Amino acid sequence: MSVQAIRLFGDPVLTMPAEPVTTFDKELRGLVKDLTETMLDAPGAGLAAPQIGVSLRVFTYDVEEEVGHLCNPVVSVVGDEDQEGDEGCLSFPGLSFPTTRKQHVIATGMNMHGEPVTIDGSELLARCIQHAVDHLDGILFIDRLDAEQRKAAMRAIREAEWSGLSVPAVKVSPHLTGGLAL
Numbered sequence: 001m002s003v004q005a006i007r008l009f010g011d012p013v014l015t016m017p018a019e020p021v022t023t024f025d026k027e028l029r030g031l032v033k034d035l036t037e038t039m040l041d042a043p044g045a046g047l048a049a050p051q052i053g054v055s056l057r058v059f060t061y062d063v064e065e066e067v068g069h070l071c072n073p074v075v076s077v078v079g080d081e082d083q084e085g086d087e088g089c090l091s092f093p094g095l096s097f098p099t100t101r102k103q104h105v106i107a108t109g110m111n112m113h114g115e116p117v118t119i120d121g122s123e124l125l126a127r128c129i130q131h132a133v134d135h136l137d138g139i140l141f142i143d144r145l146d147a148e149q150r151k152a153a154m155r156a157i158r159e160a161e162w163s164g165l166s167v168p169a170v171k172v173s174p175h176l177t178g179g180l181a182l
């Protein structure tokens with residue numbers, strides 16, 4: 001259990017839908033620990049399992065001094081208010097762009113012990129949840145930008161020093177050691 005390498009844009013694990021968690025065992029708890037440690041080390045407000053190369057529907061968050069995690073999240077939007085704000089992603093180091101999100105969402109799912117959990121999130125926590133759940137669907141924040149911002153983002157990505165550095169390798173389960181499934 002330790003801080004893991006964060007996968008960068010261009011890595012195929014970031015654009016594939018992640019698999020639901022079906023086994024709430026010691027290895028899942030290890031994954032949650034790795035995600036939490038990697039997120040806190042980065043530091044970031046959230047981290048989804050695909051970002052450390054594990055294609056499972058799990059994410060962690062650290063918003064307003066509350067650290068938590070959620071497995072198999074399902075998001076429902078509360079109200080119709082949007083929020084505007086700059087958003088970045090640990091898989092796009094150093095870059096952030098104005099990204100519109102819903103102001104208030106509720107995410108339901110399970111904790112690492114398989115117990116039901118509900119997270120009621122507004123503002124930053126709502127943004128974090130939407131960003132993380134997008135990751136689990138293989139959707140990246142640049143996909144949420146308006147056309148002009150997306151163009152600027154693609155230019156910035158091409159110019160970024162980390163561009164093209166990612167090494168593709170995808171694990172679909174924390175149970176597989178060295179298994180590649182793509």
Ligand SMILES: [Zn+2]
Binds near residue numbers: 135
């Ligand atoms: Zn991200």
